[in-house]
Amino acid sequence: SQLEYNKAQEQRGQLKEDHGRLIQEEVEKMERDLAQEQLTTEGPQRELLVLTRERQVLVLQIEALRSEAQQAERDLQHQYHSHQAELHCLREESLQLQVFRVFRQVSEEQRKISEGRYRSVLLEAVQDAIYLSAQNQQLQADNKQL
Template sequence: MAWLQTAFSEDMNTPVTEHEIRDSIQEIRTKIMSQGDHREEDVHRLAELTQNLKGLHSPQTLIHIGNSDHNTDHNTDHSVTIERRKDLQDQLRQEVDEHIQEGRVSVERMQEKVGTIQQLKEALREEEKQESSEKSGHSEQDWYQVEYNRAQERRRKIKEDHGRMIQEEVEKMERELGQEQTDGPQRELLVLGRERQVLILQMEALHTEALEAERDLETQYHRHQHELHSLREESLQVFRVFRQVSEEQRRVSEGRYRTLLLEAIQDAVYLSSQNQQLQADNKQLRKALAELKDILCVQGDLKGQRVSQ
């Protein structure tokens, strides 16, 4: 695609705004669907315009936009990518249908048609690859990293708060035990009771931390499930498009071979009828020649008799 970008930058009449690029894309699409000549040039031009429309929404072009508009721009880029992919799919179906309806054409015309279809398939494959990379781009990865860091920081703060609370409870227990004047078994029971309170507090803190970690793990699990579902849907979409294109190609090939077979049968029938006609004509000519020989022989005999007389 680099040569397309170079050619685009060297063209002084190339549209520079998104509105102009979209209008040019629509004009070329209309031209491709309505005309049958110069398809390869039109496809190249369409690829140039779609590439530069994609460049208008690239991170380098939109670097001056604030972080508050990041989500809106990402959704716009994604919708533009989907629109480009849909346009290429429509053009591919249109080309295949026209290729089927044209019937028997010259070899040059067939090669031109096949080349146009192959270029549209390559452009569609590039758009699907670009859409896949946009879905798993740096912005999404950064967002996941930010969410992970936030969850980790939240758990760290909870752990620090629990540790501080337990430390305060231990210090309080030590102060209260220092103020107690009892000795012997009663003091031991009092110490055990205070230690039990501290242990219960520690268990509650650990339980809270475990629940928080489990909640974060569940959130992460659902997020990965969503990503897996999106990836599966994308793969199925790519497979459906590939299968559809393969079916179209198979249908085109079957139509071509069926047409060739029908033409071969018609030619064979025509040649057979011509052969029969030639054989009949040859038979008639032989019969006429034999009759002519008989006439000549009779005339020769009559002439000989006259001479002898």
């Protein structure tokens, strides 16, 4: 995410520099053209030529700014979608962890319940064995007496 942001920022900076160079070249061209035209034109015609050239530079600047704004908007949309996807993944991961925790907790509770049942069955079996052993001894004693 940070890498993508840095790359987009670098691209926007490069776009801005390119536009700056293009505009600077246009301004220099305008100044050269006006210097050459100064010899042949005067008065209102010269002023119209200056205004036309300045208008061309302003249009170029507006187009450059519009292009930069569109690029920034595209970058912002891309960042937004990336963050939404990352957020979705994090939510999914969090939900999976919660489900796993609950599953582990339920499994532990079931293990404890099963362990308790086995202990009680084992205790009953031991008690039955003791009772049967006592009964067996009593019967053997009764047999000896008979």
